[in-house]
Amino acid sequence: MAASAHAEKQSFLRTYIFSTDHKTIAKQYMLTGLVMALIGGLLAYVMRMQLAAPHQPVPGYGPVYPGPYNAMTTMHGTIMIFWVAMPVLLGGFGNFLIPLMVGTRDMAFPRLNLLSYWTFFLSTVVLLSSFFVPGGSSPVGWTAYPPLSANPAYSGAGWGVTLWIVAVALEFVAFLMGGINFIVTGINLRAVGMKLMDLPLMIWMEVTASVIFLFSVGPLVAGAVMLLLDRVAGTGFYRPEAGGDPLLFQHLFWFFGHPEVYVILLPGLGIVAEILPVFSRKPIFGYKAIVYSTLGTGILSFVVWAHHQFVSGIDPRLAMPFSITTILISVPVAITVFAFIATLWRGSIEFATPMLFSLGMLAVFLIGGVTGIINGSAPADIYVHDTYFVVAHFHYALIPPVLFSLFAGIYFWYPKMFGRVLNEGLGKIHFWFTFVFVNVTFLPQFRLGLLGHQRRIADPTTLYSLGDVKDMHWISTVGAVGLLIGQLPFIVNFFMSLVVGKRAERNPWRANTLEWSVDSPPPHGNFDPLPVVYRGAYEYSRPERGEDWWAQDAAPERVTAR
Amino acid sequence: MLKWLPVAASSYARDVDGIMILISVIVGIWLVIAEACLIYFAFRFRRRAGERAAYLPGNTGRTMAWVLVPVTLVLACDFVIEGASGPVWDKIKIHLPKSDSSVRIVGRQWAWEFDYPGPDGTIGTADDVVSVNELHVPANAVIEFELRSTDTLHSFWVPALRLKQDAVPGRKFKGWFQATRIGTYDILCAQLCGVAHTTMKGTLHVDSPEEYQRWLRSAKQG
Numbered sequence: 001m002a003a004s005a006h007a008e009k010q011s012f013l014r015t016y017i018f019s020t021d022h023k024t025i026a027k028q029y030m031l032t033g034l035v036m037a038l039i040g041g042l043l044a045y046v047m048r049m050q051l052a053a054p055h056q057p058v059p060g061y062g063p064v065y066p067g068p069y070n071a072m073t074t075m076h077g078t079i080m081i082f083w084v085a086m087p088v089l090l091g092g093f094g095n096f097l098i099p100l101m102v103g104t105r106d107m108a109f110p111r112l113n114l115l116s117y118w119t120f121f122l123s124t125v126v127l128l129s130s131f132f133v134p135g136g137s138s139p140v141g142w143t144a145y146p147p148l149s150a151n152p153a154y155s156g157a158g159w160g161v162t163l164w165i166v167a168v169a170l171e172f173v174a175f176l177m178g179g180i181n182f183i184v185t186g187i188n189l190r191a192v193g194m195k196l197m198d199l200p201l202m203i204w205m206e207v208t209a210s211v212i213f214l215f216s217v218g219p220l221v222a223g224a225v226m227l228l229l230d231r232v233a234g235t236g237f238y239r240p241e242a243g244g245d246p247l248l249f250q251h252l253f254w255f256f257g258h259p260e261v262y263v264i265l266l267p268g269l270g271i272v273a274e275i276l277p278v279f280s281r282k283p284i285f286g287y288k289a290i291v292y293s294t295l296g297t298g299i300l301s302f303v304v305w306a307h308h309q310f311v312s313g314i315d316p317r318l319a320m321p322f323s324i325t326t327i328l329i330s331v332p333v334a335i336t337v338f339a340f341i342a343t344l345w346r347g348s349i350e351f352a353t354p355m356l357f358s359l360g361m362l363a364v365f366l367i368g369g370v371t372g373i374i375n376g377s378a379p380a381d382i383y384v385h386d387t388y389f390v391v392a393h394f395h396y397a398l399i400p401p402v403l404f405s406l407f408a409g410i411y412f413w414y415p416k417m418f419g420r421v422l423n424e425g426l427g428k429i430h431f432w433f434t435f436v437f438v439n440v441t442f443l444p445q446f447r448l449g450l451l452g453h454q455r456r457i458a459d460p461t462t463l464y465s466l467g468d469v470k471d472m473h474w475i476s477t478v479g480a481v482g483l484l485i486g487q488l489p490f491i492v493n494f495f496m497s498l499v500v501g502k503r504a505e506r507n508p509w510r511a512n513t514l515e516w517s518v519d520s521p522p523p524h525g526n527f528d529p530l531p532v533v534y535r536g537a538y539e540y541s542r543p544e545r546g547e548d549w550w551a552q553d554a555a556p557e558r559v560t561a562r
Numbered sequence: 563m564l565k566w567l568p569v570a571a572s573s574y575a576r577d578v579d580g581i582m583i584l585i586s587v588i589v590g591i592w593l594v595i596a597e598a599c600l601i602y603f604a605f606r607f608r609r610r611a612g613e614r615a616a617y618l619p620g621n622t623g624r625t626m627a628w629v630l631v632p633v634t635l636v637l638a639c640d641f642v643i644e645g646a647s648g649p650v651w652d653k654i655k656i657h658l659p660k661s662d663s664s665v666r667i668v669g670r671q672w673a674w675e676f677d678y679p680g681p682d683g684t685i686g687t688a689d690d691v692v693s694v695n696e697l698h699v700p701a702n703a704v705i706e707f708e709l710r711s712t713d714t715l716h717s718f719w720v721p722a723l724r725l726k727q728d729a730v731p732g733r734k735f736k737g738w739f740q741a742t743r744i745g746t747y748d749i750l751c752a753q754l755c756g757v758a759h760t761t762m763k764g765t766l767h768v769d770s771p772e773e774y775q776r777w778l779r780s781a782k783q784g
């Protein structure tokens with residue numbers, strides 16, 4: 001194992017490119033994810049400009065035609081979920097934090113980890129190459145519903161869809177390998193003395209997310225292979241004229257697709273769970289309740305998938321049972337969110353940038369959560385299904401983990417990753433830009449949806465008869481452009497601080513978890529000697545202690561006194 | 563005053579609106595309370611020199627009541643919402659009332675086709691009346707429809723009727739509506755169906771009975 005080789009000098013290639021060090025792999029995942037986020041954001045910019053000013057050339061792009069527009073919605077969704085949320089929240093933070101937080105030298109299977117990243121990298125190349133093939137990239141939606149996706153004659157796209165399927169399948173393979181590492185490392189390689197209920201919540205969330213992914217992805221991989229065969233080998237799994245059934249794919253897709261939401265959300269909540277106690281100087285409220293709610297959310301997430309299909313043509317008698325399971329998910333999620341809010345009560349709250357992004361995450365996520373209840377009610381869904389209301393809802397549900405938690409986590413762990421501290425002033429500007437413009441972008445979309453405006457519309461002028469569609473699109477576009485511009489302080493901060501940022505001490509935030517007990521950045525092999533854990537992760541402000549924090553690996557005083 | 567929803571032009575539109583309003587009120591109250599707590603706590607307990615945070619791990623049943631009691635109320639609200647949703651879903655999608663007339667709706671790339679039974683009363687015979695992107699129905703008549711697609715998925719979406727149903731090739735779905743307001747309304751496609759998805763748009767004409775008969779005669783001649 002690489003763990004034993006940590007003192008050896010390694011070549012440049014082994015250190016920075018084909019490294020088995022979980023910290024390097026984490027940075028590779030994170031950097032790839034951030035670059036993809038920029039691409040996904042630019043796609044959103046082109047779409048938003050077209051929606052605000054239809055038929056006018058978009059500055060920096062040109063005129064937007066319906067075919068490429070459909071390809072942009074498809075690629076925006078695909079990229080943001082599979083090539084941003086997963087690589088950053090799981091590949092990046094999961095890889096970086098799991099070995100450090102459980103107090104071990106590396107992942108359980110470092111070579112598998114290396115293979116995971118490079119498979120992911122390959123999938124990225126395949127996905128991006130689809131922009132340049134004849135017919136362009138896939139225009140069939142990120143859900144890739146057949147027959148549109150199964151029959152090139154319907155979509156007009158050949159290679160684009162096929163490459164999309166291959167890229168997504170490769171991405172799943174990469175995260176399967178990563179997920180196995182997450183589970184084994186998080187559960188089995190815990191430091192001496194670290195009980196399951198001493199694990200930081202981030203570990204619980206990453207491990208649960210990996211388990212959910214592991215159990216849900218199989219059916220979709222099978223579904224994707226059948227779709228590929230329909231396209232390239234003339235089979236008829238989904239083509240009705242050949243005896244197939246388009247609805248089969250929808251079940252397979254959403255059996256994975258809905259748990260996937262929690263694969264993304266849980267690590268996002270995990271990041272917030274680590275940051276709230278540090279900047280409130282309080283234990284997380286109801287640790288065990290949050291752990292059990294996380295597991296409950298994971299289990300429930302497997303029995304809600306058909307809420308994406310209330311009006312898809314499934315037996316209508318199936319709708320209400322799925323509606324009930326869907327709305328019941330509000331219970332474990334509410335426990336977690338209420339516990340987070342309760343953590344603030346009688347705290348000593350410091351509005352540092354990671355804390356601002358964490359509070360922003362909760363504030364925005366609450367809107368995404370409650371609007372989900374409207375989608376989750378079968379009769380209300382008749383109206384809002386496939387409208388901009390859904391678009392607004394899932395951006396409010398996913399932007400909190402994918403943008404707010406991501407940034408909270410980067411501002412919080414950047415010192416540990418790179419040995420420097422990010423600039424606070426730029427960080428706060430970044431936060432307020434992001435927070436304000438996320439709402440300017442997506443609040444109007446609730447209204448668009450209620451007017452009846454469907455998703456995936458390349459030319460909104462056909463819908464001006466519905467009401468003030470034009471104005472809402474304008475406001476939303478102003479928000480989106482503001483949101484993109486608001487990321488500039490972050491990009492500047494990220495690269496500038498690598499060079500001129502204040503040097504980070506081991507534990508700049510006075511936090512308890514194990515990653516803060518080693519150098520910033522940690523050396524290859526992380527710990528020397530391996531830590532021993534004496535307590536849970538959130539022992540802040542214990543009344544009998546002088547200091548308001550108590551590191552997990554600090555030996556009890558009676559032992560050191562003797 | 564902003565109008566949030568289009569005119570309600572079907573017999574079950576008010577039921578759908580009622581559910582949406584009920585849920586909006588319930589979750590709206592929760593949202594305001596939760597956001598207020600979040601903002602108030604963050605502001606009230608901001609760091610002050612010399613003040614130390616309280617040690618409240620929330621590891622006893624007594625302290626966890628602060629979370630579990632509100633969550634129980636959330637659960638109660640869930641039951642209220644589902645209790646109200648069930649009958650509405652039942653009415654719209656499960657029980658087909660006795661119909662006054664019928665129409666076959668066929669989605670294809672990229673138009674809606676409507677097929678009315680001719681004098682023989684059956685759809686699919688030579689005397690049918692067929693129209694494209696123009697659906698005429700008499701006001702207050704219960705219309706039973708059969709929804710099909712010839713190529714990809716489509717979704718028959720009439721905001722004013724509060725009616726949405728996907729059309730799936732290889733399957734036929736039965737459904738119904740009763741338009742109660744004379745006027746013209748947008749028919750849209752709510753399922754991505756290819757390059758011209760955006761242009762797949764028709765018009766629903768809810769006519770008075772006399773007007774409907776006039777249209778039917780002229781359509782037959784055409």
